[in-house]
Amino acid sequence: MKKFNVAVVGVGAVGVEMLRILKERKFPVGKLKVFARSERDIYVDKDSYHVLKVDHHGFKNIDIALFAGTEGEKGAAVTYASSAIKQGAVVIDNGADFRMEKDVPLVVPEVNPKDIKKHKGIISNPNCSTIQMVVALAPIQKRLGLKRIIVCSYQAASGAGRSAVKELMAQSKAVLDGKTVKPDALPQQIAFNVFPHIGGFQKESYTSEEWKTVKETHKIFHDDKIKVTATCVRVPVATGHSEAVYIETKKAMSVSKLQNLLSKSAGIEVVDDPKNGKYPLPINAEGKDAVYVGRIRKDPFVKNAYWLWVVSDNLRKGAALNAIQIAELLIK
């Protein structure tokens, strides 16, 4: 079996998950190089990795360079992707910097795998909250057609990186101890609180996270006529994004057929037996690969309108796993 030399750039929450998933899925790795801002040794589970300081010359003989991306600032791909490409690598970037560029495919393997072929050296991984939503909606888009998507998110701290999870835990302990807390990694207190502020505030008073949900969905579905709108909210959960997704479709389908359609679709696990307490939960999604969908129901008052409750591990399907699935497509 052919092997591929792989670089992972970044060893934050997503980079570490990339190392874990490469191993779990037995990706045919020849030589593995791990890069970050500074040289050091790290442990992931029981495996040690020697991390090199990233520079422009490190990508010689690398076939696939996985950039973990950075929350809230420019990712390393902005600086190093062109060097990696020049040295022969294909870049798969989890950062937000190239996603909307015309020549850069934005790929979710269950949804738009063919887009990968159009790449000119960089393939972008969509935003975490977009990925799980489009996986859940792709079968519906194909069979019924989507007219509108109105989504409210319940996003975990780890979407803002490892420091945000530490802050959630440290703040929670402080609040329980009756101490006052001050936000640092996140814009507001995250312990025992929620806030509608992920990313920066932009046009129309949408956050960057909310715009990503709109624009990335349009690009992945190749349809900018779908009326997408979002409110993105951070909640005190460590890992696992949840979304209440309201859709209007062109054609109708019964709820039971919809459950059946989704349960047979790639990447989706339907958990929808609410009377027995079965619906997706972030604490159950952590560490898992699937996009979990439940609470599938019709709006009794609006034709062809449905609710879905969509939960997935934002570090895995929402980031590292999706990137490695792109790499798997690439080497096929």
Next chain:
Amino acid sequence: MKKFNVAVVGVGAVGVEMLRILKERKFPVGKLKVFARSERDIYVDKDSYHVLKVDHHGFKNIDIALFAGTEGEKGAAVTYASSAIKQGAVVIDNGADFRMEKDVPLVVPEVNPKDIKKHKGIISNPNCSTIQMVVALAPIQKRLGLKRIIVCSYQAASGAGRSAVKELMAQSKAVLDGKTVKPDALPQQIAFNVFPHIGGFQKESYTSEEWKTVKETHKIFHDDKIKVTATCVRVPVATGHSEAVYIETKKAMSVSKLQNLLSKSAGIEVVDDPKNGKYPLPINAEGKDAVYVGRIRKDPFVKNAYWLWVVSDNLRKGAALNAIQIAELLIK
């Protein structure tokens, strides 16, 4: 000034808040009787109250009987309201049992104060998540007309009573200590988790909480043509419900005019300067009276469609305060 004899039935989270607010607002209380399942003395802040065991004969000479209601089961009003009325009291019930009855006004004083006049002995207080939403939407309903409401809630543990708050805190501590936890007062783990399950599952796979949002909104606005739909979610917050409310209106208004309209409306405080980190937060709403509204914005793709982020203290405006405002209307 005329004084009124008041009974408070129930000394859970809402009952205690009723005692606190009667005092804070200097309600002209003559004799105060406090009832619960068992006789005991309780302290609220620095005041002690002697609690009597509730029975059918305790409402003699009571003018106003405030029933705190019970989450998830029949409230005491089911058993005792008729006795209280026979003995001459007007019942203001925070429980869900009578809200949809034809002869029972369902009142939010800022929204439909005149409905109070139609009472036949019982006036119902709406559900917490409905109250804050209709306060925020009433000025819009009046000026623009409402066609649709699509709401996702982020509801605090205290909505399920004091035991749920204790569970949130105890579970959070246990998780931080690396222990496994088991839900008891709430249907799922609440620490570092969210779940779309408030109340029981009913018709169309909606929860009772979701149906309340639909039906109570129709009754309060006297308009069952408004297409209301909801996903109600419990989040690990102690007190303060948040709601991402998406609306479609009949007429249009600019965002700045909408901000202005709401900021001049009764019961609302607009907190909407997101670039400076100002938007409503549950931790800031706790213990306050206002319904806080922020993140007011247009859907760029849909005519006459807007988002609001609505936060309020579910024990105060969502329950005890609203009930006492009804009592204030009653004695005017």
